[in-house]
Amino acid sequence: MRRQASIGRSAALVAAITALTALTACTAPPPYAPRAALGEIPPQDAVELADGALDAALEQLPDEVERLLEESGVPGAAVAVVRGDELLFARGFGVRELGKDATVDEDTVFQIASMSKPIGATVVASQVGAGVVDWTTPVAPLLPGFALADPWVTEHLTVGDLYAHRSGLPMAAGDELEDLGYDRAYILDHLRYQPLQPFRISYNYANFGMTTGAQAVANAAGTDWETLSERELYAPLHMDSTSSRYADFLARDNRATLHARTGDGEFAPLYERKPDAQSPAGGVSSNVVDLAKWMSLLLGDGTFAGEELIAPSALAPAIAPEIATGVPPVPDARAGFYGYGFNVGTQPSGRVTLGHSGAFLLGAGTNFQLVPALDLGVVALTNGAPVGAAEAIVSEFLDRVQYGEPTRDWLEAYGQALGHSFEPQGDLAGEDRPATPAPPGPLAEYTGTWQNPYYGPAVVEAAADGSGGLVVRLGKDGATTLELEPWHGDVFAFDPGGENAPIGSRSSAAFVLGGADASGGDASSGAGGDTMTLNFYDTTGLGTWTR
Secondary structure, three states: OEEEOOOHHHHHHHHHHHHHOOOOOOOOOOOOOOHHHHOOOOHHHOOOOOOOHHHHHHHHHHHHHHHHHHHHOOOEEEEEEEEOOEEEEEEEEEEOOOOOOOEOOOOOEEEOHHHHHHHHHHHHHHHHHOOOOOOOOEOHHHOOOOOOOOHHHHHHOEHHHHHOOOOOOOOOOOHHHHHOOOOHHHHHHHHHHOOOOOOOOOOOOOHHHHHHHHHHHHHHHOOOHHHHHHHHHHOOOOOOOOEOOHHHHHHOOOEOOOOEEOOOOOEEOOEEEOOHHHHHHHOOEEOHHHHHHHHHHHHOOOEEOOEEOOOHHHHHHHHOOOEEEEOOOOOOOOOEEEOOOOEEEEOOOOOEEEEEEEEEOOOEEEEEEEEHHHOEEEEEEEOOOOOOHHHHHHHHHHHHHHHOOOOOOHHHHHHHHHHHHHOOOOOOOOOOOOOOOOOOOOHHHOOEEEEOOOOOOEEEEEOOOOOOOEEEEEOHHHOEEEEEEEEEOOEEEEOOOOOOOOOOOOEEEEEEEOOEOOOOOEOOOOOOOOEEEEHHHOOOOOOEEEO
16 A cells, blocks of 8 residues: 655645634634523524424435435544433444445544544633643744744744644645654754744644644643643543544454545545644544544533533633634635634524634545534544545535525535645646757766755665656655656656646756756756755745755
8 A cells, every 4th residue: 555644735735624614603702601591592593493403404414425425425423412411313424445345333443634624622621621821832942943034923823823723834834744754853843943823813724833822732731742642632532532643543354444535536445644743633543432522522512421520711712703714705705714623604594603624635534613692513534535525415404404405515615625736836837848849967976965955855866767867866765766857858756746736737846957957048046056856845935955
């Protein structure tokens, strides 16, 4: 089985989902007050439910899930619904792995991808309530040696800034390093090289930004993040099948296999995904029975089964709008908001919703939504690449509860929103080699060790098969190998791999030798030195190696 390690495209996937489900929300919330103290919501503020609407929606749910799996081609799913502390529905559908008989049930464990973020935010809230940290705690004193590109930002950056994706880090910053096999410590240390956008007014979904915040909290608590999550959330809620360690997921007999989408639009179990480096942002594995308990905890303002596990005042900031995630393009469109690890918005019915999606392009799609005014939560986990099946299951169910029928074809809508995430990446994707390409120079002119402060060294060698191409080894211990094929002069072509690179991706490797540009002419930039730019890794200007 081919092993990959990337979640880079997942940032774009979840951002697309956020944009589609963008729902209006309010301004900064007042100081926390228990819901009971706020009184009943006037009926005119929301669409009134029809009698028996919830029961009817639950009755239709199995048929809807089966239909959506058949239409999407996703192999398997598990779904749970809660009302307060009551588990109303928990069931599995389909198979754990195509070609095998084992079916999905309510106990099947899935990798839940970015649904890990609100779970991690709940862990942080437990430490806020315990007085270990606050959402406004600066992270730099808790992370020895940590820095971003701007010293002022480094000094003022807080846990909340990182959990709201408003640090100024670019979207998906650090994901490419994980794709190359680097561990959490290396990635967090090298975020200092990323160019920053304006602090606290730029929303950029960044897994390793949030992971930075989580690591600071774990350090403050005197333990590692995985142990902290287990101690403060999973154990107290008896989430016995939940873990933030990939090894624990592999140890489960009843687990779902990832299924990527192939070039012909089918699904196949092609990859594994080890997300330990950014576990707080995408490394949780769980089943719907455990997640139902967590949803009940949130609906109970931090109380589950009559026991307060998290102070409501500590949880409240996480589920309040902290930053706008999208500006409406037209006056009647709804804006999107993000709290601390949660999407926050308003249903067309007028009811506030809390939720999050998770996506691995390598084979997972997940979603949950809570409607606190209805004391209702629903979660869907799937083992197929994110084509919108999980979101459609959740959205159709909530539509039936509130309106009696779906308000739109959710699978089609989410499929369109997510479709661009499967488009090939790289400057040479879909391009033909020039009809009369200039030949490359002698291969020995390109070989050697090239240096990059962000990505680390890259070793370029002549291809052993005598094809006239090159091989470049980069990443942790040089474990990532790219085959460079002659394209035109000093430009070579390569096919990148991993979650950042959907099928058909193709990119250039452009060499500038002794000041000559890629077409053989003079190049003032780089004169007197040799450079190699791998376009696929140059999205924020960090993809040039020197020799």
